[in-house]
Amino acid sequence: MMEGMPKKQDDALADFLCFSVYSLNHAFNRVYRPLLDGLDLTYPQYLVMQLLWAQDGRSVKEIGKELRLESNTLTPLLKRLQATGLIDRRRGKSDERVVRIFLTGSGEALHARAADVQSCLAAAIGLDTGELSRLSQVLDDLRDRLIGEAEKLTTDA
Amino acid sequence: MMEGMPKKQDDALADFLCFSVYSLNHAFNRVYRPLLDGLDLTYPQYLVMQLLWAQDGRSVKEIGKELRLESNTLTPLLKRLQATGLIDRRRGKSDERVVRIFLTGSGEALHARAADVQSCLAAAIGLDTGELSRLSQVLDDLRDRLIGEAEKLTTDA
DNA sequence: TACGATTAAATCGCATGCGATTTTATTGGT
DNA sequence: ACCAATAAAATCGCATGCGATTTAATCGTA
Structure with a gap:
């Protein structure tokens, strides 16, 4: 409003952006869910399978690094995928601490059935290739910057 | 790669964008968490308080419409806020089905203590006002389009 | 070689989200 | 006035996420 005091107003946009991301994430889940239901996968499970x-x-550990998830999230998820027969979990031979994940036959077979998920998604989004990749880039950059800031915040505290 | 067959490649970007949103949402949570810990609020609780x-x-119902959440999510969340003494839940007088949410004294008092959450967030994001609002707009438009598509998908099935 | 530090997973507890269903109150048509 | 249809919350079950801790294996160094 006033020239001298626009800071409060501006800061509110930070909250708005976060909510935009929050609710867009939910919206994506709603689109993915009916597509993935036929494959008996949740969205995080689909990410792992990809x-x-x-x-x-x-x-x-490697999966967690890619998806930005910890073992406390991944271990139960992977056990569920194992229970449905899509993957095998084997302890590493050289290092017994490491658990490596392998596709089973049906896990590999699912790949073909998952083929049209991407195209349905692409159609639902309705942006062209250029816009898609530009937008992803902006969001990924922001994510990496935020993760850096989060580390600062938690280290300070 | 080939001129004639870029469709597969392009569709993969849809998955990438979704993951960008998914992981950016997690990153936001990591920044918010240390800030909200001092207020004893989770991020969804903070949204309701806002x-x-x-x-x-x-x-x-009205809160759910704003936040795109259903009663199955909101009811337990609101009961937790009530348990910590930040809000009151009262049945509507004219319509006994409706539950209306009111701030208690300490709920109102928390507003002042929440003042610097926004500014910390704005600093962590590090985008200027114009970029922030443009990005929010793009994401909100996409969200609304996706919710429309999700309804089509679930109605068809 | 011994042994504390480090590392990879796993475990535990709690708070979302949401599909599906249930409960309670209101509305609308006859 | 009656009663099926509708609407608002609440309940139940399940799958994330993640902070905090634990367990088991490996490493580093004296």
């Missing part, structure tokens, strides 16, 4: 389809035999 | 600080006496 990684494994790209490359097998990753450790829990 | 609404109430702006305007008291909303119904659960």
Whole structure:
């Protein structure tokens, strides 16, 4: 309003942006859910399967680094995928602490059935390739900056 | 790669964008958490309090419409806020089905202590006002479009 | 070699989200 | 006035996320 005091107003936008991301994330889940229901996968499970389809035999740690998740989230999730028969969990031979994740036959087979999830999503989003990649880039940069800030905050406290 | 077959590649970007949003949302939570810990609030609880600080006496339905959440999420959350003494839940007089949410004294008092959350967030994000509002707008538009698509998908099935 | 520090997973507890259902109150048509 | 349809919350079950801690294996160094 006044020239001298726009700071309060501006700061509110930070909250708005966070809510935009929060509610957009929920919206994505709502689109993914009906698509993934047919595959008996949740969205985080789908993310893990995507990684494994790209490359097998990753450790829990490596998966966590890619998805920004910790073992306290991944271990139960991976056990559920194992229970449904999509993956195997094997202790590393050289290092017994490491658990490596391998696709089973049905885990690999699911890849084909997951083929149209991406195209449905792309259609629902309705942005062209350029906009998509630009937007992803902006969000990823912001994410990495925030993770840095979060570390500062928690280290200080 | 080939000129004739870029569709597969393009569709993958849809998955990437969704993951960008997913992981950015987690990153926001990591920044908010240490800030909100001092207020004994979670991020969704903070969102509800923001609404109430702006305007008291909303119904659960109205809060849900703003935050895109259902009663199955809000009811337990609101009961926790009531248990910590920040809000009151009262049945509407004209319509006994409706539960309206009111700030208590300590709920109102918390507003002052929450003042620097926004400014810390704004600093962590590190974008200027114009970029912030443009980005929010893009994400909100996408969210609303996706919710529309999700309804189509679930209605079809 | 011994042993404390480090590391990878796992475990525990709590707070979301949400699909599905239930409970209670209100409304609308006859 | 009656009663099915509708509407608002609440309840239940399950799958994340994550802080905090624990367990088990490996490493580093005296």
